[in-house]
Structure formats: structure tokens, C-alpha cells
Amino acid sequence: MDKKIMIAAVAVVAIVIVAAVAVVFMNNDGGNEETERVTNNLIVYGNANNDNKLDSKDVDFLKKIVNGDMTWDKATYPYADANVDGKITQADIDLVNKFIKGESAIMYYKDWNLGISSVHFPITGKISVSREVAFDIAMIGGWYDQIAGCQKTPDEIAKLDETAYPGSHKFISLRAESVAYEFDPVIASGVTLIAGDPYSFDDAVINQFANYNKTAAAGKTVDCLLLPHSREINGISWIQTIFALGVMTLNQDNTSDYVDYVDKIQSKLEDAVKNSANVKEKSYICLYAGSSVYKVSDTEFAADIYKAGAENYGDVTNLNMLPLTSAIKNPIDTYIPVTIDDILTAQPDVIFIEHTVTNATHQDAINNLKNAIKAFENTKAYKNNQIYYVAYDLVGSTAGVSSLLYLASQIWEGEFDAQDGIDNMKDYYNTFTKVDTSNFENTYFMPVGMKDL
Numbered sequence: 001m002d003k004k005i006m007i008a009a010v011a012v013v014a015i016v017i018v019a020a021v022a023v024v025f026m027n028n029d030g031g032n033e034e035t036e037r038v039t040n041n042l043i044v045y046g047n048a049n050n051d052n053k054l055d056s057k058d059v060d061f062l063k064k065i066v067n068g069d070m071t072w073d074k075a076t077y078p079y080a081d082a083n084v085d086g087k088i089t090q091a092d093i094d095l096v097n098k099f100i101k102g103e104s105a106i107m108y109y110k111d112w113n114l115g116i117s118s119v120h121f122p123i124t125g126k127i128s129v130s131r132e133v134a135f136d137i138a139m140i141g142g143w144y145d146q147i148a149g150c151q152k153t154p155d156e157i158a159k160l161d162e163t164a165y166p167g168s169h170k171f172i173s174l175r176a177e178s179v180a181y182e183f184d185p186v187i188a189s190g191v192t193l194i195a196g197d198p199y200s201f202d203d204a205v206i207n208q209f210a211n212y213n214k215t216a217a218a219g220k221t222v223d224c225l226l227l228p229h230s231r232e233i234n235g236i237s238w239i240q241t242i243f244a245l246g247v248m249t250l251n252q253d254n255t256s257d258y259v260d261y262v263d264k265i266q267s268k269l270e271d272a273v274k275n276s277a278n279v280k281e282k283s284y285i286c287l288y289a290g291s292s293v294y295k296v297s298d299t300e301f302a303a304d305i306y307k308a309g310a311e312n313y314g315d316v317t318n319l320n321m322l323p324l325t326s327a328i329k330n331p332i333d334t335y336i337p338v339t340i341d342d343i344l345t346a347q348p349d350v351i352f353i354e355h356t357v358t359n360a361t362h363q364d365a366i367n368n369l370k371n372a373i374k375a376f377e378n379t380k381a382y383k384n385n386q387i388y389y390v391a392y393d394l395v396g397s398t399a400g401v402s403s404l405l406y407l408a409s410q411i412w413e414g415e416f417d418a419q420d421g422i423d424n425m426k427d428y429y430n431t432f433t434k435v436d437t438s439n440f441e442n443t444y445f446m447p448v449g450m451k452d453l
């Protein structure tokens with residue numbers, strides 16, 4: 001079920017492209033126009049101007065509202081109401097100033113149910129996370145040293161690679177998938193924040209912690225962070241998690257490179273969509289071949305489907321940032337079996353065949369695509385040279401955002417610069433991972449398209 005979570009030692013993050021809104025307003029000193037890009041990436045209350053950072057600009061923004069120089073556009077700037085009391089007052093300014101100074105306070109954020117949850121700010125104590133992808137994210141963000149537990153069995157913890165994840169053999173087992181939550185060890189371990197995906201803690205577990213926090217015996221508090229690490233839920237993905245945890249753990253400076261990187265990719269995609277009539281929406285299907293090279297069986301494939309408002313896997317979360325829509329809809333599941341007839345009926349413009357084969361070369365990937373496309377000879381995608389063979393490690397994980405400009409250059413030929421796309425992938429791995437990119441184009445990370453055959 002959680003096939004998508006077995007991400008290898010690749011690190012880091014993706015995105016939800018939210019239509020960026022450029023808002024122009026006048027500075028207090030008059031004359032200078034300032035453009036703020038509303039991103040919806042940092043969904044903590046206190047991020048008044050809804051950009052990617054929590055800083056003095058938010059205080060300035062709030063002062064304008066409190067002073068009556070500007071009216072509060074609640075829909076565009078929901079996070080301006082730092083204390084979530086429904087109005088903008090001096091109290092919001094005071095609270096944001098506390099956040100900036102790193103002083104203890106309750107910090108609210110939009111959670112994966114699109115409700116409002118809170119944590120005890122700043123998060124400087126021990127943290128328990130889900131699994132590898134969360135370790136990778138923590139390394140990028142700078143809170144890896146706070147990780148004290150994870151949702152794995154003791155056996156699984158013993159098998160973790162200490163080279164990639166130093167100290168991991170000492171992590172406390174807090175719950176393995178499909179195993180009852182071990183509540184007492186969590187409390188005993190001194191963990192103050194549990195973060196992960198819904199499989200790690202469902203509503204029953206969250207209530208368990210909430211009830212514990214209400215007891216006098218608690219003496220301390222355990223917060224549950226309802227932000228995902230390896231998927232998108234209700235439009236919130238690990239990108240929002242990284243941005244939020246960066247602020248919550250006082251590591252905003254550490255996440256700033258990543259924030260800037262994501263921002264750059266998002267801006268380029270948004271600009272291209274806005275400025276070129278040729279970047280038209282296309283339909284796609286993402287076939288999941290897993291570790292079986294390129295197909296699930298001779299007669300049936302499995303597809304990941306993007307469903308708005310649902311829990312989506314990393315691959316379609318990332319691909320959905322491009323002007324792509326799922327050719328096959330399914331109201332129930334995001335992972336469904338499909339036959340070649342289903343594909344011929346849907347006739348997607350683009351077909352992605354996604355694999356988790358890691359001991360492969362670029363030439364292997366080319367050979368695999370050659371074999372794979374035989375099944376699709378009657379499809380529109382085949383006739384238009386729009387079938388791609390891609391690694392889950394690249395497009396399905398936190399690395400996914402890095403692949404988008406290159407994939408766009410292949411799908412909307414002439415509208416994006418392929419070399420710029422490759423440079424951005426390398427830039428990602430060089431900056432945020434330990435992956436050696438000196439031979440990048442000859443590795444399995446490099447996507448293969450029919451034009452490469």
C-alpha cells in the first residue's frame with residue numbers, strides 16, 4: 001500500500017503550484033512599488049503577507065492594516081490573523097514579533113484537514129517522524145539532530161543505513177505501519193512533536209495525545225503535526241511541511257535555499273503558462289511499474305491518479321504542478337488497475353511509465369522504454385512521441401520539483417529550455433543531496449522520452 005514511501009536515499013521536496021498572485025501596493029515611504037508574491041507555501045498563521053518567509057515584512061504588513069492604511073483581504077492573506085481570533089489587531093503584531101524573536105508562544109497552522117491546528121513554538125525538543133523521506137527532509141531543514149524516534153519496527157530501525165542516517169539505530173520505535181501506536185514509549189522518550197503521514201497517526205492516535213495533554217500528570221505536551229511528509233493531502237504537500245517546520249524549529253535560514261529553489265521553479269513554470277499560448281493543458285496518465293522494470297503484468301498496469309482534495313502520492317502531486325490533468329478519473333482511489341483498453345479509451349496526451357529500479361543505467365532506461373512502448377503503439381501518446389520513462393526517486397519524491405522544467409521542455413517542445421531543465425535537476429541534487437551529479441545524464445535519474453530512442 002505504501003509503496004511510495006520506500007524512497008531511497010534521495011532527499012527532499014516538492015510542491016503544489018498555487019496560482020501565484022502578484023500584489024502591488026505602495027510602501028509607506030510612498031512611490032516605491034513593491035511586488036509581493038502570494039505563494040501559499042508557508043501556511044503558518046503569522047505569515048501575514050503569504051509569501052515564503054516569516055519576517056519583519058509580516059510585521060510591516062500587519063501594521064498597515066492596524067493603522068488603517070490597508071484593508072485586510074482575508075481570502076488572499078488568511079495567515080495575517082496570527083492569533084486566529086478573526087480580526088487583525090496589535091495582538092497579531094505582538095505575536096509575530098514573538099515568533100521572529102523565537103519566544104515561546106502558540107503557533108497556529110493550516111492542517112491537512114484544512115482546519116487550524118497548533119504547536120508549541122518554538123519546536124526545539126525531540127521529534128518523532130515517519131521514515132526515510134522525513135529524515136531526508138530533516139537533514140535539508142536542519143532539524144535532523146532533533147529526531148529521536150520514527151514509525152518503524154525495531155527490526156526496520158536496525159536495518160537503517162547509519163552512513164546515510166547517522167544515529168538512526170538509536171531511534172526509538174514509536175509505531176510501525178499497521179501496528180498499534182506505542183503510546184507509553186512516546187511519552188517516556190520525551191518526544192515533544194510527532195510528525196509524519198496519516199498512516200502514522202490517525203484520528204484515534206491524535207485524540208490519544210490530546211487527552212494525554214489534558215491530564216495533570218502530563219506535565220509536558222506532545223504535539224501532533226498534521227502536515228504530510230510524502231504525499232499531498234487536500235492540496236497540502238511536503239513543501240508546506242518543510243516551509244512550516246523550518247519556521248517552527250527556528251531553521252528558517254536553513255530552509256531558505258530550498259525555499260528559493262522551489263520559488264524559482266514555480267516562477268518559471270507560472271511565467272511560461274502565463275506568457276505562452278503554446279503551453280496548453282495536456283492530459284496524462286502515470287503508470288506505476290514499480291520494481292518490475294516497466295510493467296506490472298502483461299495485461300494490466302497500475303496507475304496513479306491525481307484526485308483533487310484527496311491524498312495523492314508524490315508522483316502525481318509533482319506532475320500535477322505542470323499543466324497536466326489526469327486522463328483517467330476515479331472517484332474512489334488514487335491507485336487503480338488499468339488495462340490497455342482503458343488507456344486506449346482515455347487516450348491521454350502523455351504517458352509516464354514510472355519505475356523504482358535503482359540499479360540501472362541510463363542505457364537500461366532507454367532499453368526499458370523501447371520495450372515498454374510496444375504495448376502502446378495504438379495510443380495517441382505513442383503517435384505524438386509523448387511516452388516517458390521516469391524514476392520514482394526523481395518524480396515521485398521530494399526531488400520531484402527538480403524534474404519539472406526538463407519534463408516540460410520535452411512535453412511542450414520549444415517552450416522550455418531542456419538544458420536549463422537538466423541544470424536545475426543537477427542543481428537540486430548538488431545542493432540538497434549527496435547524489436553525485438558528475439555523470440547525471442547517464443544515470444537512471446535522467447528521464448527518457450521517445451525522442452531519445
Ligand SMILES: [Ca+2]
Pocket residue numbers: 046047048049050051052053054055057058
Ligand atoms: Ca511573510
Ligand SMILES: [Ca+2]
Pocket residue numbers: 081082083084085086087088089091092
Ligand atoms: Ca488576530
